[in-house]
Amino acid sequence: MTVAIKEDTEAAVRWLRTPEAIRERCHALLALAGQGRLKHFALHLERLESAADYVAEVIRSNYPDLDIPYHARWRHFAAGGVDRWAALAADLGELDADAIARIRFDLCVPSVLLDAGAGPDWMFEEPGTHLSIGRSEGLAVASLHAFRAGAFSADPERPLRADASGLERVSASDIAACFQVEPTNPLVGVEGRANLMRALGAALRSRPDLFGDDEPRIGSLYDALKGKTVDGELPARTILAAVIAGFGPIWPSRIALGNENLGDVWRHSGIVADDATNGLVPFHKLSQWLSYSLVEIFEDAGIPVTGLDDLTGLPEYRNGGLFLDLGVLELRDPKLAETALPVDHEAVVEWRALTLALLDRIADPVRARLGKSAAEMPLARVLEGGTWAAGRKIAREKREGGGPPLQVLSDGTVF
Known part of the structure; x- marks a missing residue:
């Protein structure tokens, strides 16, 4: 029994470090939002199209030739x-x-x-x-x-x-x-x-x-x-796996399974599973942004990187602020915006998860407005062109100093 539990825990840790786990859990919370079942956020998907218009306009302004670099x-x-x-x-x-x-x-x-x-x-x-x-x-x-x-x-x-x-x-x-x-x-x-x-x-x-x-x-x-290239090419998920494996131990001890520190993984009561991943929502934001940044080094060194859209969008305050400021997301209790929230607060977990899932949802409408395919404009370019820049722009329009619409307490290792 002890061996089986250990193996199950190890499998859970491995899964929580994959892009599939990140997307599955974040989209699960998006589905709950669509059913009106999240405590802190209401979802207005009907406003996603106008948000896509806004992002596409920002991209055209920043990159008139649509030659967009990676978000790195x-x-x-x-x-x-x-x-x-x-x-x-x-x-x-x-x-x-x-x-x-x-x-x-x-x-x-x-x-x-x-x-x-x-x-x-x-x-x-x-x-x-x-x-x-x-x-x-x-x-x-x-x-x-x-x-x-x-x-x-x-x-x-x-x-x-x-x-x-x-x-x-x-x-x-x-x-x-x-x-x-x-x-x-x-x-x-x-x-x-x-x-x-x-x-x-x-x-x-x-x-x-x-x-x-x-x-x-x-x-x-x-x-x-x-050394892990396949036919001279390197899968993006191989970069992320190495980043998480190599740098995972550096994160402050938060949630652990077995003896493994999970890093940028948080709890939400809306996530229910019958295994060790119950209640857990992974993001690995800095690890993924680092992976996007390393992709550029490989490509400049003549090593093509494949499967870039296997990685996810980044759940940070510029992307998240975009959806709040444009009304795609709405705080159920506006008073939450009046105080800085700890990063493990369920409202912050919801905000980050909904942001990540909505980045998946907004990418295709943005591409359609610009006449680009997913291959021509992977998510890393949509972010740069893009949702991150648009989040900063709308923040400056709405608030002096351009701060985010929701404040999160940081220890210097998250967001």
Whole structure:
């Protein structure tokens, strides 16, 4: 019996880490919303068409030629029209494509993991350009400057690395310095971000198969995944599986099955199952956004990535705010918008799940308005063009400062 229970638990953990599990659970909550059976949100699907109109207009405005890049960290590195990655790459000399890809992994992973919501009052004043940049773009630019200065490398002679020894020594004061944190420039979750970097260093040591056993570094994951190509192509779900397996242990302990920390997985009473997954709703938001960001590295290195739409949309406050602000979703109790909610609150779980499921529902109407197929405009482009940009635009139209319509307490590792 003990063996059977253990095997069932292991199977449950494996399933909860798949895109299929994410979609199944989120669409289950969307179905409950359609039946009027969710406690915190009412669903108005009849407004989805006008939301698709709004998103399509934003895409045409941002990308008149409809040449839309992926929703990835690389867009944020170009905040303010300054292509910072290109400037860094220009200094790399005659490195081959694989060496450049390893450096991009070393830059991208910490940057994405440090991206959880900054809060509305934080800004990064960029040296040189003197641009003042907030939110995700500011976090990206600050993390790139930190990377370039060797913040994640243990070897001063090789600053453009993120290795186990370098990451394990990152302190809260290091994060505060890199991100220019002051009493007048507060950043949400400084300690949580530092803890995440140290946990990342430990995770590299625990998986020599992914990160190498001699000076483990994030960039070695590029080689591990390159070795999993099939006929020269790499399935997107293979990237996500490696990201979750390699970086899963870094997340703060929340919900666990057996000895496995589930990460970005939360409870909702509307989800009923007769196994260990009962009540559980997985999202893996940062892991999926990281996967989208890594896809770009592989394709630039000449390795096509297949099955991109196996991954899901991202349940974060820009996409979620889009559906709230356009009336596709409505809070049953408007007072919930007056206070910051903990991330495990059922209203937040509902909001994130409905957002993810509605991104699936809005993608085809948006494509139809633009005359594009799913192959021409995968979800990663719909997000970038797209729902994320439209969520930011409508937020600015509705609220001074452009904050989200619902506030979520962050420890620096979610959203």
